[in-house]
Amino acid sequence: xxxxxxxxNLETLGVVLALAFxxxxxxxxxxxWPVAVVSSVVYMVVFWRAQLPLQAALNGFYLVTAxxxxxxxxxxxxxxxxxxxxxxxxxxxxxxxxxxxALTLLSAYGLRHSGDPLGWLLLDGLISWGAVxxxxxxxxxxxxxxxxxxxxxxxxxxxxxxxxxQQTALLFVVYTLMASYGxxxxxxxxxxxxx
Numbered sequence: 001x002x003x004x005x006x007x008x009n010l011e012t013l014g015v016v017l018a019l020a021f022x023x024x025x026x027x028x029x030x031x032x033w034p035v036a037v038v039s040s041v042v043y044m045v046v047f048w049r050a051q052l053p054l055q056a057a058l059n060g061f062y063l064v065t066a067x068x069x070x071x072x073x074x075x076x077x078x079x080x081x082x083x084x085x086x087x088x089x090x091x092x093x094x095x096x097x098x099x100x101x102a103l104t105l106l107s108a109y110g111l112r113h114s115g116d117p118l119g120w121l122l123l124d125g126l127i128s129w130g131a132v133x134x135x136x137x138x139x140x141x142x143x144x145x146x147x148x149x150x151x152x153x154x155x156x157x158x159x160x161x162x163x164x165x166q167q168t169a170l171l172f173v174v175y176t177l178m179a180s181y182g183x184x185x186x187x188x189x190x191x192x193x194x195x
Contacts, residue, residue: 014042015171022175025138026182028189033070037063050163054107054128061132069139085141085190093144096133103129120162127156143190146183153179 017039024032040063047055073083104125111121130152137145153175160169 010042011046011165011167014039014046015167017042018171019174022178022182026178026185028073028141028186030070030073033066033073036066036069040066046165046168050165052124052159052163054111054124055159058128058131062135065135065139069135072139073141083141084193085143085186087143087190088137100126100129100133123155123159127152127159141186143183143186146179146186149179150176150183 017035021032021035021039024035040059044056044059044063047053047059075083104122107125107129108118108121111125112118114121116124130148134145134148134152137148153172156172157169157176160166160172
């Protein structure tokens, strides 16, 4: 019973930190990145315990990119003091989506002996590799990162419910809504900075 209580508290802490990150990120506040560092460490443990190794590894990646994101947002791109919101051309997105698909297939193939069904491995891989791409875009303030998050967060809801992570699934419902808001807010700010 005590172990179950500690599990719930750890997942709850992860949810609170993840929400704090998202609220700070949509407001373009660079403090989102140190919060992401702590959230990533917490979720590495939560996902490892839930037997989601790709999600645990993804949070290790989040930890590293949070450190980079904090530096990038505070130091700009070399030409200006603060990193501005940017857009990527369609061709770059198509290449990125093709890379995500290829990595998803490779990771599913590599984990085929894990005992999980192929569909499960493909979903986990898609969310993991898509999140890597979206996180890199977020560190560079690419507007479209929010659109990737809308799709990935919605897909993750099913994944976490299936692993009995109800709080995290609920977090991803909120993430899906907040990613939509983040896109709207960043698009508005992008237009203002271009004017």
